[in-house]
Amino acid sequence: MRALLLALLLPLAACGGPSTETGQDPSADEGEGSQPLVQEGVPENLVDDPRNTAVPLDPPPPDPNQTPRAAASPATLNAFPAAFQGRWGLVPNDCQPGRVDAKGLMEVGPTSLRFYESRGTVQRLTQPRPDRIEATLAFTGEGQEWTATQALTLIRDGLVLVREERNPPSSLRYTKCPA
Template sequence: MHRRLTVAAAFLMLAACNAPEQQSEAAVNDGALAAGANTADVVANAASTPEPVADRRIPSAFLGRWGLVPADCTSTMGDNKGLMTVTPDRLTFYESRAAIARLEALSPTELRASLAFTGEGQEWTQETPLILEENGRVLVRVAEGERLRYTRCDA
């Protein structure tokens, strides 16, 4: 019986040595500061809070003409139904326009917009993430659960 207890205790001690150590976020941040990281770096790596964008103006990196397919950028016949034009205060589509009701920056390449749409005699609002990818060549817009990938049109 004594031998069984000794073996069981040895297994428990071995398991405790191999168990991953869990640390709170505060302990991790304190450790990062002790290791020489500055406070700004630690804060930047923590979960970020969306920042309202001044004057609800879309940053210049997002501006321009964007097409769902290459022909959206080159059509001269008015059939470019996948073209989206982004200006500082609105998004314009084939049959609708969206004014910026609220705009938050999640990062330099990601915005969260509340858009007030008008088009074809209707009005509606939509929460829309806008995400720049591939060094600003692709703009992803999520609409009604669908990820729409737009490619920047040549100037």
């Protein structure tokens, strides 16, 4: 492959081009406006640059004199933002007022989540993005108590809420109930 490339490049080299070691055309003016035809440090034949130093593919190493930017930490909240609060149903029947069998209904209050048979009270609430809340909740229900971390993410212009649990990993989609 290298021999083929050299065979193709040799006739081109014989056609003219820079003849000095500086890479400048000897017939060009030596005035202020003259520019080298080949940039300094860049080989004329890129085959001679097997480690690709002329156009590095890897990002440059970090500058030790520059302090790295800290990642933005999520905002700590005292209550669920208004966009998250309200009644959310897994199926349309969950949103019908007065139904006692709305097992897929989730009510998000300022500091709590209420479900058909359990209630979670906020212990810690953070907002890493405007459309996402991460909550650690103390739950009670059916005679038991437990703590769970859940994430609530608004999608589709705030009309759908995705609730994700870590243990066990699960995800449910709720639709905002009409007011």
